[in-house]
Each structure stands twice: as C-alpha cells, then as structure tokens.
Ligand SMILES: Nc1ncnc2c1ncn2[C@@H]1O[C@H](COP(=O)(O)OP(=O)(O)OP(=O)(O)O)[C@@H](O)[C@H]1O
C-alpha cells in the first residue's frame with residue numbers, strides 16, 4: 001500500500017472527524033487505532049489516519065507515540081504528515097501540541113510548521129491568531145470549563161508559544177487573503193526568523209484551500225479537519241482523484257442484531273443537551289453515580305448499569321451517561337483530583353461498553369474523545385472504514401480487523417452534533 005497523505009490524530013474522535021473530511025474531499029481513507037500491527041490487512045487507500053490517545057498524556061510519551069506513527073506513515077510513502085489536533089486547541093502549557101510539533105519538525109528537516117485549527121462548519125475560526133468558537137473567543141466559550149484542559153487564553157500564538165521550544169509566528173488574515181504564494185513566503189520568513197511554527201488565520205473554506213496548498217509544499221503541518229480538507233483538495237487538484245471515493249465495505253449496510261447503545265462521558269454543553277433531548281424522546285437513560293464510583297470503586301456501578309441495560313436492550317436503544325454540569329464536575333475534581341476522576345469514569349464506561357458488546361450490542365455511539373479512546377482500547381479495535389457523515393465531524397465507522405468486525409460505531413467529539421444527534425446516529429448505524 002502506498003499512501004498520499006499521512007495523519008496522526010491526538011484522539012480517536014478527532015481522527016474520525018478528520019477521516020470523514022478526507023473522504024468527503026476525495027481521498028480514500030482508513031482510520032487505524034495506534035500504529036497497525038504488520039499483518040493487519042488494510043484496504044488500498046490514499047490516506048491513513050493513525051489515531052493516538054495522546055492529547056492528555058505526558059508530553060514525552062505523546063512525542064514517542066507520534067514519532068512511531070510518523071515512521072510508519074513515511075515508510076508507506078506519505079510525502080506530507082498532518083498532525084490532527086482539536087479545533088478548540090485542547091492542550092495545556094505542558095503540551096502536547098507544541099512538543100509533538102517540535103519533534104515532527106526536527107524529524108522532517110526543520111521547516112516552519114503551518115498550524116491552523118479552524119473548522120468553519122462547526123464554527124471554529126482563527127483571526128489575528130485568536131481562536132473563536134461559534135463567534136465567541138475560546139476563553140469565553142464552554143471550553144473554558146473543559147474537565148481536562150480548560151482553555152483560558154484565546155491567543156494561539158501565546159498558547160502554542162508556552163508549549164514550544166522555539167518562537168511561534170503569525171500568518172495573519174491579510175497574508176492568507178493574498179493567496180498561496182504569500183503564505184509560502186511568510187512561512188519561509190518565519191523560518192529565517194527562527195520560528196518553529198506559525199499560526200495561520202482562516203475564517204472560511206477558501207482560506208483552508210490556500211493553507212492546504214501552502215502546507216503541502218512542506219513535510220509537516222498541524223491542524224483540525226478543516227486543514228485536512230484543504231490538504232485533501234490540494235492533493236486531488238495536483239494529482240487527480242484516485243478511484244472510487246471509499247472501499248465499498250465502508251458504506252454497505254451490515255446485518256445487525258438490532259441492539260444499540262449510547263455511552264456519554266463528555267460533559268460538554270452540546271452533549272448534555274443531546275442527552276436531555278434523547279431522554280425526552282423515549283430512549284431509556286441511566287445516569288451513572290460518579291461519587292459512588294469514586295468512593296467504592298467502579299465494579300458495583302458497572303454491574304448495576306449492565307443489569308439495567310440487559311433488561312431493556314431488546315426493547316430499544318439505551319443511553320448510559322456520566323455527563324454532568326461543569327459545577328458538579330469541578331466539585332468532584334476538587335475533592336478527588338481532575339485526572340483521577342476522569343480516569344475512573346472512563347474505565348467505568350469502557351467496562352460497560354465491553355459488557356454491552358458481550359450482550360450482543362453491535363451499534364455503539366460514544367460521546368467524548370477521552371471516553372471514546374477508553375472504549376475503543378478496551379474493545380481492542382484495530383481500524384475503522386469510514387462511512388457516511390452523521391453530522392459535521394462525525395461519520396459512521398465500520399470496524400475492520402480481528403476484533404468485533406461486526407460492530408458499527410460513531411465516535412462523537414463532545415461539542416459536535418445537533419440536538420437530535422443520538423437518534424440520527426442510531427438510524428444510520430444499522
Ligand atoms: N460526572 C463527571 N465528573 C467528572 N468528570 C467526568 C464526569 N463525567 C465524565 N467525566 C470525565 O470528563 C472527561 C470528558 O472528556 P471527553 O474527552 O470524553 O469529552 P469531551 O472533552 O467533551 O470531548 P472532546 O475531547 O471530544 O471534546 C473524561 O475524562 C470523563 O471521564
């Protein structure tokens with residue numbers, strides 16, 4: 001297999017968001033979970049998105065995993081590697097975006113890395129280096145309350161600068177508006193000035209086209225799926241399309257047991273609203289008792305949740321959620337520690353997913369990036385074929401590989417999807 005574009009995603013939902021975007025813009029794409037084992041059979045594709053769970057781990061570990069993925073992708077012919085980060089730039093002053101960009105740049109010969117997390121379809125835009133979420137500066141958006149990486153600074157030049165070994169430049173709106181050559185020149189100037197990375201502005205799809213073409217002149221870029229779309233369009237414009245849009249197994253409906261479940265660990269405003277709507281539309285919902293898990297361990301909570309689900313699963317889909325209001329999350333974190341709470345809840349939801357699949361569930365919707373990572377790892381999944389789009393950033397995923405190849409899934413980033421997302425996803429997974 002020889003690929004045209006290699007991608008490393010720092011979480012699993014972000015990876016499927018990117019895979020969806022590449023597919024929609026003409027690249028046959030597969031999403032792998034981690035670096036694939038040598039004997040894993042993958043279809044003939046133009047792009048591979050290697051999903052890591054590296055967003056919220058120690059920076060040195062994130063670097064090691066990303067470099068392993070980069071080696072695998074380059075060995076398969078990738079001329080350009082996109083490091084897929086969150087469109088809301090989820091990170092802390094310790095990383096992991098800066099350290100991974102530094103390592104990928106060094107590996108690829110030192111050219112300044114173009115960085116842009118804009119995703120206009122979901123309301124993320126960058127202007128004068130400031131990130132806006134649905135028209136609100138990042139630090140005023142719901143991301144200011146993120147359980148793992150509260151985003152309190154909207155200026156990405158500053159945010160990335162605090163995480164990086166070298167200075168960070170800005171390629172402002174006025175330059176991007178001038179087109180591809182102007183952006184290439186700005187990148188060259190930034191390199192001469194010693195900047196290892198440059199935040200580029202983009203507020204519309206046409207800017208992502210410019211950035212995609214400019215980025216393709218270098219070996220590495222970093223951004224969200226908007227930049228992925230720009231790169232895909234640039235590749236197709238340069239080299240032409242290559243065969244059918246996607247391996248047919250990705251879109252062919254599969255026989256299903258009819259058993260379906262939704263698991264939500266995201267505490268985002270969007271997910272909490274989607275849960276509320278699901279509850280009123282007749283889906284059986286169970287709220288997990290997080291305090292009980294923290295006080296007495298997860299086993300009894302998991303076992304009770306599975307008993308509850310098994311009693312209902314033949315009648316229709318079930319929804320199990322730990323999601324709570326930011327005030328409740330903060331209170332829990334201040335008494336038990338943020339990372340510890342997150343880990344315990346993720347492990348509980350992963351164990352519930354395992355039990356549900358053992359009970360015959362073959363349609364599974366997961367809300368939240370870390371939550372999705374925990375579930376996918378627990379199930380031992382190896383790769384996904386990318387199906388139809390359910391909502392911007394969320395495709396139908398058909399499992400391929402040795403484990404659970406009958407499973408269809410949706411991995412939803414916390415903030416993605418409209419109010420009816422869960423019912424829409426279930427109607428498309430079958
Ligand atoms: N009630 C709760 N109290 C405290 N933490 C919780 C609670 N419910 C879930 N969590 C934790 O909050 C974190 C949510 O992160 P996750 O990445 O799954 O969602 P998200 O951040 O909204 O999604 P994304 O990363 O896709 O934007 C997880 O670590 C999860 O275990």
Ligand SMILES: O=C(O)[C@@H](O)C(=O)CO
Nearest residue numbers: 014017086087224369413
């Ligand atoms: O870019 C995004 O917003 C998503 O793909 C994501 O990574 C959220 O976890």
